[in-house]
Amino acid sequence: xxxxxxxxxxxxxxxxxxxxxxxxxxxxxxxxxxxxxxxxxxxxxxxxxxxxxxxxxxxxxxxxxxxxxxxxxxxxxxxxxxxxxxxxxxxxxxxxxxxxxxxxxxxx
Numbered sequence: 001x002x003x004x005x006x007x008x009x010x011x012x013x014x015x016x017x018x019x020x021x022x023x024x025x026x027x028x029x030x031x032x033x034x035x036x037x038x039x040x041x042x043x044x045x046x047x048x049x050x051x052x053x054x055x056x057x058x059x060x061x062x063x064x065x066x067x068x069x070x071x072x073x074x075x076x077x078x079x080x081x082x083x084x085x086x087x088x089x090x091x092x093x094x095x096x097x098x099x100x101x102x103x104x105x106x107x108x
Contacts, residue, residue: 004029007049008056008105011081013039014088015058016095023056024049031061031102036095054107055085059092061100071106 005026013023020039024046027037037058057065069091074080095101 003035005035007046008052008103009042009049010052010054010056010105012085013056013058014085014092015039017089017092019085019089025056025058025103027101027103031100033098033100036101037103052105052107054105055088057088057092057104057106058095058101059104060095061102063093063102063104065104065106071108075108 006029007024007026009022009024011022013020013025015037020041022042024040024042025037026040026046028035037056039056039058055071059065069088071084072080075084
């Protein structure tokens with residue numbers, strides 16, 4: 001049976017210290033070592049893509065987002081969104097080789 005893959009369009013994706021604005025993130029419903037999440041700039045619709053008003057963050061499977069890294073209440077204030085993305089990119093640990101990755105979605 002073919003593997004189910006989730007496809008989500010987000011305002012931004014954060015992975016490996018990099019920020020991709022207006023991105024498509026594709027990943028399996030449950031973390032798997034042989035199917036890592038894929039982040040690509042949005043270039044057009046992909047079949048069954050879901051729109052998420054928020055951010056996708058690629059993290060090691062055991063990682064939990066600490067409360068200090070949750071979005072600020074004023075995320076829509078000038079500069080707040082970019083500052084939050086920069087914070088996530090700087091503080092989220094990268095997924096290293098042979099580690100299993102998962103996707104954390106942060107909705108606004």
